[in-house]
Amino acid sequence: MLRLRRAALFAFVLGPVSLAAQQPAPAGRVGAYVPPRDWPLRRHDFDLIHQRIEVAFNVPRRLVRGVVTTRLVPTAGPTDSVALDAGNLTIDAAIDARGKPLRFRYDTSHVVVRLARRAAQGDTVQFTLRYHTVPERGLYFVPRRRIIWSQGEATETRNWIPTYDAANDKATWEFLVTADTGMRVLSNGRLVGVRPGRDGAHRVWHWSQEKPASTYLYSVVVGPFAVLRDQWRGIPVDYWVSRDTVAAAWRAFGETPSMIEIYSRVLGVPYPWAKYSQSVIPDFTYGGMENVSATTQTDLVLSAAGGPEGGARSLVAHELAHQWFGDLTTAADWSHIWLNEGLTTYMESVHEEKSRGWDAAQLNWWREQQQAMRADSAQARPLVWGRYEGDDPIVLFFSGHVYPKGAQVAHQLRRLLGDS
Numbered sequence: 001m002l003r004l005r006r007a008a009l010f011a012f013v014l015g016p017v018s019l020a021a022q023q024p025a026p027a028g029r030v031g032a033y034v035p036p037r038d039w040p041l042r043r044h045d046f047d048l049i050h051q052r053i054e055v056a057f058n059v060p061r062r063l064v065r066g067v068v069t070t071r072l073v074p075t076a077g078p079t080d081s082v083a084l085d086a087g088n089l090t091i092d093a094a095i096d097a098r099g100k101p102l103r104f105r106y107d108t109s110h111v112v113v114r115l116a117r118r119a120a121q122g123d124t125v126q127f128t129l130r131y132h133t134v135p136e137r138g139l140y141f142v143p144r145r146r147i148i149w150s151q152g153e154a155t156e157t158r159n160w161i162p163t164y165d166a167a168n169d170k171a172t173w174e175f176l177v178t179a180d181t182g183m184r185v186l187s188n189g190r191l192v193g194v195r196p197g198r199d200g201a202h203r204v205w206h207w208s209q210e211k212p213a214s215t216y217l218y219s220v221v222v223g224p225f226a227v228l229r230d231q232w233r234g235i236p237v238d239y240w241v242s243r244d245t246v247a248a249a250w251r252a253f254g255e256t257p258s259m260i261e262i263y264s265r266v267l268g269v270p271y272p273w274a275k276y277s278q279s280v281i282p283d284f285t286y287g288g289m290e291n292v293s294a295t296t297q298t299d300l301v302l303s304a305a306g307g308p309e310g311g312a313r314s315l316v317a318h319e320l321a322h323q324w325f326g327d328l329t330t331a332a333d334w335s336h337i338w339l340n341e342g343l344t345t346y347m348e349s350v351h352e353e354k355s356r357g358w359d360a361a362q363l364n365w366w367r368e369q370q371q372a373m374r375a376d377s378a379q380a381r382p383l384v385w386g387r388y389e390g391d392d393p394i395v396l397f398f399s400g401h402v403y404p405k406g407a408q409v410a411h412q413l414r415r416l417l418g419d420s
């Protein structure tokens with residue numbers, strides 16, 4: 001993820017930083033280590049295997065109707081019930097794999113399904129939930145632009161899909177999204193197909209994420225997009241943009257295949273997913289979000305000062321790096337989020353170095369250094385940090401200790417260990 005300010009105001013960052021550098025820096029101190037709030041991992045008594053998620057929308061009412069089939073394996077002994085995260089979902093029915101009704105109960109945060117018979121550790125359990133909700137978070141409607149978009153990180157997916165909503169479990173999934181004819185739907189993984197809906201006014205888009213990933217990376221974006229198509233080593237690379245921003249979008253995203261090549265070579269792991277799509281949407285909460293194989297980005301990137309090329313480059317480089325750091329390898333607990341965000345911020349510099357040379361990388365590095373020192377001066381806290389107020393771990397992200405300071409640690413490790 002990248003916050004909006006960094007992406008949208010990228011060109012302005014250098015000025016204030018230069019001025020700040022003239023001021024005497026307040027003395028910082030190293031903070032005492034505070035154990036993460038939920039240490040070491042959130043515990044659950046099953047392994048989530050697969051979810052098949054059918055959703056349809058009533059846009060004027062901002063309502064979601066869903067049918068979600070969940071397959072999981074109990075891992076902590078026999079059980080006769082399964083609890084999933086479910087934020088303010090109204091559960092209409094639960095049925096087992098043979099279509100028989102199951103008992104269930106739910107409150108504002110969980111749904112607990114009573115299994116038809118006790119499942120042993122290692123058994124495969126499958127059940128389907130029908131539900132509806134008007135989500136306050138997780139799924140967002142922009143009617144004036146006919147756009148719908150989702151945001152999972154850190155703990156928003158549960159507000160429109162019943163799931164295990166923590167990073168320390170990886171599953172595969174499918175989305176079957178019903179949308180108005182004329183709309184396009186982007187989601188994770190491979191497009192299985194698009195078929196007509198029953199009424200002729202809708203189509204059903206079927207996407208399949210066939211390599212496991214964490215559920216905060218679930219993504220659906222719906223809109224009247226133009227899809228610009230490119231490729232890297234035969235893997236589809238495309239850009240889902242408003243039809244009136246095609247030229248700016250090519251300038252903003254056209255470097256993506258060469259970035260994928262650079263990262264694949266530097267990291268020694270070829271780009272690991274079925275495709276790479278970037279969608280550009282209005283009213284996005286952040287600058288970008290690295291939903292696996294289907295990154296979401298703010299449309300402000302196309303009008304950034306200095307033109308879309310410069311404004312988008314760090315954002316594109318950052319979110320693409322997440323396809324390795326965050327999506328393929330994932331911090332299991334939000335207190336370790338620097339492993340996602342510090343390493344991707346570091347990779348922005350690596351991209352500058354490989355594409356524009358050492359001086360460009362140094363400038364990037366120096367800018368991060370200033371931000372990291374300011375963050376340390378403002379608040380003494382270690383890199384791994386789990387103490388936060390409220391329910392949303394996203395507040396851990398943006399103090400400056402996670403992104404720029406995390407990147408500094410990666411630079412330091414590279415300096416100590418060298419490239420190998």
Ligand SMILES: [Zn+2]
Nearest residue numbers: 001002341344
């Ligand atoms: Zn990020």
